[in-house]
Amino acid sequence: MKRNSRADVIETASRLFAEKGFHGTSMRDLGGELGLLGSSLYSHIGSKNELLVDVVRQSAAMFQKLADDVSASVEPAPKRMFQLVRGHLNILVNDPYQAQTFLNETRFLPPNEREIAVKLFDHYQKTFHKVISDGQDAGFYRNSMDVHLAANLILSLLNGTTRWFRDNGPLDIGDVSAEIAVLLGSGLSSSKSIKGL
Amino acid sequence: MKRNSRADVIETASRLFAEKGFHGTSMRDLGGELGLLGSSLYSHIGSKNELLVDVVRQSAAMFQKLADDVSASVEPAPKRMFQLVRGHLNILVNDPYQAQTFLNETRFLPPNEREIAVKLFDHYQKTFHKVISDGQDAGFYRNSMDVHLAANLILSLLNGTTRWFRDNGPLDIGDVSAEIAVLLGSGLSSSKSIKGL
DNA sequence: CCTACCGATCGGTAGG
DNA sequence: CCTACCGATCGGTAGG
Numbered sequence: 502m503k504r505n506s507r508a509d510v511i512e513t514a515s516r517l518f519a520e521k522g523f524h525g526t527s528m529r530d531l532g533g534e535l536g537l538l539g540s541s542l543y544s545h546i547g548s549k550n551e552l553l554v555d556v557v558r559q560s561a562a563m564f565q566k567l568a569d570d571v572s573a574s575v576e577p578a579p580k581r582m583f584q585l586v587r588g589h590l591n592i593l594v595n596d597p598y599q600a601q602t603f604l605n606e607t608r609f610l611p612p613n614e615r616e617i618a619v620k621l622f623d624h625y626q627k628t629f630h631k632v633i634s635d636g637q638d639a640g641f642y643r644n645s646m647d648v649h650l651a652a653n654l655i656l657s658l659l660n661g662t663t664r665w666f667r668d669n670g671p672l673d674i675g676d677v678s679a680e681i682a683v684l685l686g687s688g689l690s691s692s693k694s695i696k697g698l
Numbered sequence: 699m700k701r702n703s704r705a706d707v708i709e710t711a712s713r714l715f716a717e718k719g720f721h722g723t724s725m726r727d728l729g730g731e732l733g734l735l736g737s738s739l740y741s742h743i744g745s746k747n748e749l750l751v752d753v754v755r756q757s758a759a760m761f762q763k764l765a766d767d768v769s770a771s772v773e774p775a776p777k778r779m780f781q782l783v784r785g786h787l788n789i790l791v792n793d794p795y796q797a798q799t800f801l802n803e804t805r806f807l808p809p810n811e812r813e814i815a816v817k818l819f820d821h822y823q824k825t826f827h828k829v830i831s832d833g834q835d836a837g838f839y840r841n842s843m844d845v846h847l848a849a850n851l852i853l854s855l856l857n858g859t860t861r862w863f864r865d866n867g868p869l870d871i872g873d874v875s876a877e878i879a880v881l882l883g884s885g886l887s888s889s890k891s892i893k894g895l
Numbered sequence: 896c897c898t899a900c901c902g903a904t905c906g907g908t909a910g911g
Numbered sequence: 912c913c914t915a916c917c918g919a920t921c922g923g924t925a926g927g
Binding site: 521522523524525605609643646647650651653654656657658659660661662664665666676677680681683684685687 | 848854856862873878
């Protein structure tokens with residue numbers, strides 16, 4: 502019977518929030534998973550909201566770091582795009598519970614905290630906009646493409662993987678990112694031939 | 699002050715379930731939106747679970763019908779793929795609350811009902827598998843592509859649109875499906891040139 | 896981290 | 912559709 506740290510509580514909370522949702526997880530549920538009573542959690546944390554805040558912040562920091570790294574890169578746009586795709590998938594796979602909580606439960610944060618997360622995600626999206634835009638300027642990507650729309654579609658595709666990708670499944674993250682690379686690569690290319698559609 | 703029908707209750711429930719989640723919506727919340735008390739809802743419905751069951755079933759029926767229509771089609775694979783994409787987007791846009799509840803809250807159904815929904819979605823996915831597989835056999839799509847993975851990626855992309863697509867936004871569903879068509883079209887083509895990645 | 900609680904809110908019912 | 916409830920569960924606190 503080992504003692505639980507605050508980090509243990511947050512980690513387990515992220516799993517339960519991902520699996521059963523923030524509102525579907527009671528403090529007694531969470532305590533039960535850690536082998537203690539719900540009321541005992543309050544020696545580690547101040548409130549249930551605080552748990553969600555911490556999980557979302559941790560996840561947000563991951564995406565923030567990726568955005569910073571890619572923004573600092575001087576590689577050609579398609580390579581930076583692959584860095585984003587690969588890095589984004591890595592974040593989702595490394596801590597799927599944290600990522601799912603970020604993606605699905607951020608809306609349940611208190612308003613001020615939610616705004617911070619939304620702004621951070623906007624900034625993250627801008628990294629995609631920049632890469633796509635640079636790719637157009639350099640002739641890699643179609644100029645006809647709506648930059649915001651393309652970014653939204655790519656992010657949708659990436660975030661959706663949390664719904665079906667399993668780390669112990671038949672595919673590894675390399676398979677998935679390679680397939681996405683091909684899918685996006687050809688689809689984003691300036692020279693393309695659309696057939697049949 | 700008009701009376702509410704059972705259909706009104708379900709429709710409003712789908713909106714609240716989409717916005718605040720199943721567990722984040724109380725019967726008193728729902729009653730409040732309809733101008734009555736939470737307890738008064740029970741003259742229209744039997745339980746809160748029943749509301750979720752009904753919303754999910756309605757949405758599931760939409761996807762079921764699309765799958766049946768496309769399965770009955772004898773068009774070339776790329777055209778059927780576009781029917782799926784366009785039809786799927788139409789369902790999401792026509793009733794975004796219902797669709798979001800289907801996508802996000804199905805997991806909170808009672809086990810037996812959840813299994814039904816999962817099976818139905820599996821069947822829906824198989825429609826994508828068939829189209830992709832046919833497209834490979836007919837030489838439209840790369841044979842190297844993993845059919846299940848491609849279907850998952852396409853569905854991720856489509857379902858993710860519920861997070862950002864707004865019916866009154868600058869883009870209409872035609873813009874979005876056209877962009878997706880180009881993205882998928884070239885990316886799925888058997889003749890392609892990957893550059894830079 | 897537990898014991899022993901608290902007021903608030905939950906889904907739901909009986910009866911009109 | 913309301914009045915008047917019900918037992919269960921919620922997030923959280925005081926004190927050890």
